[in-house]
Amino acid sequence: MNDQSLELEDELYEHLRVDVPKGQELLRIDKFLMHFVPNTTRNKIQQAANNGDIYVNDVPVKSNYKVKPFDVVRVLLPHPPFENRIDPENIPLDIVYEDDSLLVINKPAGLVVHPGHGNYTGTLVNALAYHFQNLPLNSSERPGLVHRIDKNTSGLLVIAKTDAAMAHLARQFEFKTSEREYVAMVWGNVKEDEGTIEGNIARHVKDRMQMAVFADPNIGKPAVTHYKVLERFGYVTLVSCILETGRTHQIRVHMKHIGHTLFNDERYGGNLILKGTTFAKYKQFVENCFKITPRQALHAKTLGFTHPVTGEMMRFDTELPDDMKLLIEKWRTYATARADESEEE
Template sequence: MSERHAILVDPADKRERVDRLLVKNLPTLSRSRLQGLITTGQLSVDGKTIDNPAFRVKPGQKLLLEVPPAVAAEPEAQQIDLDIVFEDPYLIVIDKPAGMVVHPAPGNLDGTLVNALIGHCGESLKGIGGVRRPGIVHRLDKDTSGLIVAAKTEAVHQALTELFAARDIERAYQAVIWGAPSPAKGEIEGNIGRSPRNRKKMAVVRRGGKSALTRYQTLKSYAQGAVSLIECRLMTGRTHQIRVHLTEKGHPLVGDPVYGRVSDAKLQRLPPDARLAFRDFRRQALHARILGFKHPITGKTLKFESKLPPDIKELISSLEPV
């Protein structure tokens, strides 16, 4: 279980950096560990999430820090079936199913893509790009399905990381959303950071955060615009970017338990036969359909496509007349 530490700011600590204050009050935790906890949204001040270690405190403020249980230093190999789309001595492309976590974290210590990759590629993968996330260059949320690439050598990991940083990667997602965007094709821009109201959520924020840009186009609308199938292309790669941007625009993803909870009003706009399917859909209807990049070693342009998984296909089929 997580540990919780509550600290009341003393007048003597006025204007102190919050990370330094935590070091003073929690000597068993290193400053780097505390900074990591802060940046991942584990700290609240008077109930508001703070993700900046340089935040200056005021006397009387109440700090609440949640420290998740420790994760094993090195993930272990596990024999887990993988849907391998492409593999060579340098990298591997996987079609990840919904429900699989990418790397171990509190609450999901095994059964992850990283465990499966080590099991498939062998011990040589360990340490590539970092001990806890070997080979991982980018990530998909647990309940987002689709294409993900991992590096099998340190040089390729660095090269792919640079491609992602330079936005020289083609990434297209398909999503089922509530409503019909207007215009049908466009851009959504807005900095993304931790929600000040809920540390477990991301949000478009007015101050701070990281710049984010999503381009979208509507592929088809159903039930007089009650639901739409859209394609999104990421110009940046922020946490929950598509989910947050579409929610900000008023069109959350169907099935999203964090940003798009279903309502009776939304369901009533659907054909009767579709209501049950949409009400019971238990994950965000988001699929990483296209992944394209230049191979760091061979120089060949690679492009992979993944079909919509059966659960999203069935969701869409419930809206289409037989």
Template sequence: MIEIKVSEEISGVRLDQFLGTLEDLEISRSYASKLIKEDRIKLNGGSCKASAKVQAGDILLIDMPEPVSLDVVAEDIPLDIVYEDSDFLIVNKPKGMVVHPAAGHYQGTLVNAIMNHCGDELSTINGVMRPGIVHRIDKNTTGLLVVCKNDKSHRSLAEQLKVHSITRRYAAIVCGNIKEDTGTVDAPLGRSKNDRKKQAIDEVNGRDAVTHYKVLERFGDYTLVECVLETGRTHQIRVHMASIGHPVLGDDVYGPKKCPFKLEGQCLHAKVLGFTHPTTGKYVEFDSEYPEYFKKLLEKLRK
């Protein structure tokens, strides 16, 4: 059992937020919420909610569960590593690879591959199924991901994601000819009420979501765009572009069911990733080339 006394300067902060900032505890805000729901955290001797505001002098008793052994096995899967140091590595994820294990995908994921590459050198904040993973991209989206090797870098990157200071530029080929050169989609997203596997625009209960787009090249029936994320919601670019009548080409979830090209999912590539280095404090930025399928499709469209 861990006992923590709330200090004067923390007074008035949400309980889950407060717990997520404690370096000695080293848990994320979402994991703190999970412990609260499981009644493993007592506030002044009683049960509490994640939204409770802690006050100076409050006493927290935390019953941390025993570490769960990781059933996910390391696999010798080739990785396209763009950069690596003692804090993190930047990986160029291929199409068709799931980022972290989940029901139906316990093997062949990015996590299986990085466990083989890094061994025990991965952050633990997001739990045993997602070591090192701060953010993710969809199975059929290609491109750059940062993987954290320690909890210090993980907390730094998670905070940068939270305040939207990370640079994330995606390249997408979308259906239709976008007339304007630039635009912004500002529409909150939430889980679809009709299909729980899909996301949808939800003005009432959705979370803020903002995507900026810029036309790079036009091909008549298709357009190459750069999408810059201000927020990073699940399927954000795919839902936002579909909402303005320009779904991502090959997206059989939010776009047309039939595609004139032989594609494996959406034409979406996480091209640029930039952030403040957790140790040096300097801004670093990484770029990746279009994958082969993307290049070949662009050649066809240009002809």
């Protein structure tokens, strides 16, 4: 399986987390971590900091950073901290379709797809291990997974039940013959009715928790997103995004790159009021919208692929989840009210 499907090499795994106690005196972080990381040297800790793998309050720091009380220190590295052991967990699954070769799942927002980043239990993979026996392993030894979506993105995923299905479906994602459409709410009025975003995606040079678009063709991996406006609400726009490639955070990064960060996408700054007025009533309205959809407003709505056994083209479509439906309705009502006020003036 290659990078078009799972993008596994872009992951960071939490190896250590330390909540700095109230009485901690100022101390260089390389000295501080010597007390918590077993079988290591100060030089190795310094190297990890130089590589951008040591974070304080989710911001990468150098080895001369001085920890202070209540800091949250995390060491994140691009390989698992231990050999993955998947414990079966009885987590309900919303199965849209199932046969002997595969199943299609509608994943709710908030459910992590696989262990990592400090989420070693309570994931979709743990649920799959409970509900299904002997699922095929992908190249990272994760049962059933052909592709993935972010924790706070909802929507459709196809899961392979046999080795043959795993190989066949992975090739479809690799050679761009699968179909994937997402619906997103983004900040700003997207002027063009439709367009294509192209730009290599790689990890951000300063914040390795983010991805970024790079003009240099030698950096990152090519990514292509086609978008189409579905509805405009003035300060925000509802768009459809169709993926040609499957890079980490692709829609979130590409839409931000063209100036339209996803609504309430905390990782990329969409949880701030990026467009609109300074009126207190508007600010309260947006904050209420954030509460309605406490995540990036992104849903993997449709999924299409060729069945690995029958050769039939299969397409699945889901309704938007309730939180996004309510969010859209609130913005539609707000936009209509603004239009009526303008006509009265």
